[in-house]
Amino acid sequence: MCANPVRVLGNQETTGVECVKMSMCDLDDTGRPAPSIVKGSHFTIDADIFIEAIGQDTNPLLISELNGIVRGKRGTIIVDEDGRTALRHVYAGGDVATGAATVILAMGAAKKAAFAIDRMLREECT
Ligand SMILES: Cc1cc2nc3c(=O)[nH]c(=O)nc-3n(C[C@H](O)[C@H](O)[C@H](O)COP(=O)(O)OP(=O)(O)OC[C@H]3O[C@@H](n4cnc5c(N)ncnc54)[C@H](O)[C@@H]3O)c2cc1C
Incomplete structure (x- = not known):
């Protein structure tokens, strides 16, 4: 049911x-x-106990500690198509960037960000 x-x-x-x-x-x-x-x-x-065991909001702790991160209307982190945030060398993806979504989208965002980080490191180290 x-x-x-x-x-x-x-x-x-x-x-x-x-x-x-x-x-x-x-x-x-x-x-x-x-x-x-x-x-x-x-x-x-x-019932004598009610335990709320799901959450679909991002943990605000991390975002509040990072000065320079730009946040969207729903508290998400704003990123470009490669997962690059407004803060140099900081990338984000998945629910923290899109809002509640799916595993496959989070995995795709992580893969894109990984390629972008690799490109950035190669450029900066040559
Ligand atoms: C009840 C429920 C059912 C769902 N069912 C499906 C489904 O059937 N199919 C589907 O595709 N998606 C489903 N989803 C959505 C899916 O779970 C998410 O889209 C996906 O997990 C997002 O991955 P993520 O890596 O972005 O975030 P998460 O999986 O949330 O990972 C973030 C991680 O960061 C950790 N973290 C947070 N703050 C800090 C901090 N300050 N320091 C260190 N670590 C920290 C958290 O503990 C967590 O392990 C469901 C979600 C919920 C809530």
Whole structure:
């Protein structure tokens, strides 16, 4: 079953989680299945602990420590097509540059950046 938690129940202490069933029938603009709420399907699960175990935001620590990095609207690092940031010798790729995306895009960005870093080092060392 496809479900999504929508509310943690309880006042001082957690007593449960309200969920709603999701259907994956609709396709988005790119043809990818998009989840949609099944109307009237809310249900609760009794629980005394709720652990949020996924995150799709980038760790702000690294970015805040790097002076000179240019950040996009959603807190991402702005890079050129080779993953080059505004900070000399610093490259970025993957979710930190695109926002939440996919493994294959992150791997592709890493490969492009690796080639660009190699080119840069060869130029600077000759
Ligand atoms: C629930 C969920 C399901 C997903 N399912 C899919 C899927 O089915 N298919 C798919 O293609 N993609 C999926 N994705 C997306 C995919 O996981 C990401 O796009 C991908 O992992 C991005 O790779 P990345 O290397 O850019 O970032 P990450 O994989 O997030 O790697 C970043 C790494 O940097 C480390 N880090 C952060 N801050 C610091 C710091 N200050 N110092 C040192 N290290 C640090 C983190 O611990 C982490 O190991 C899913 C994502 C989520 C959250």
